[in-house]
Amino acid sequence: MDRVRWLEDGAFRDEIALAVDPVCGMSVGRRTAVSAVRDGQPYYFCSRGCRAEFLGGQA
Numbered sequence: 001m002d003r004v005r006w007l008e009d010g011a012f013r014d015e016i017a018l019a020v021d022p023v024c025g026m027s028v029g030r031r032t033a034v035s036a037v038r039d040g041q042p043y044y045f046c047s048r049g050c051r052a053e054f055l056g057g058q059a
């Protein structure tokens with residue numbers, strides 16, 4: 001699943017775009033996730049630790 005919608009007070013709330021952390025495979029919300037760009041491609045992570053591991057120890 002790449003987005004979530006929910007019904008609140010009789011109306012649909014904004015969609016949340018999801019991404020998969022390339023290190024641990026966890027689903028994360030793109031708006032609130034830790035992110036990085038590598039080779040022009042955005043990546044989203046569940047934590048700074050996963051981002052550092054992905055970037056080879058770079059913070």
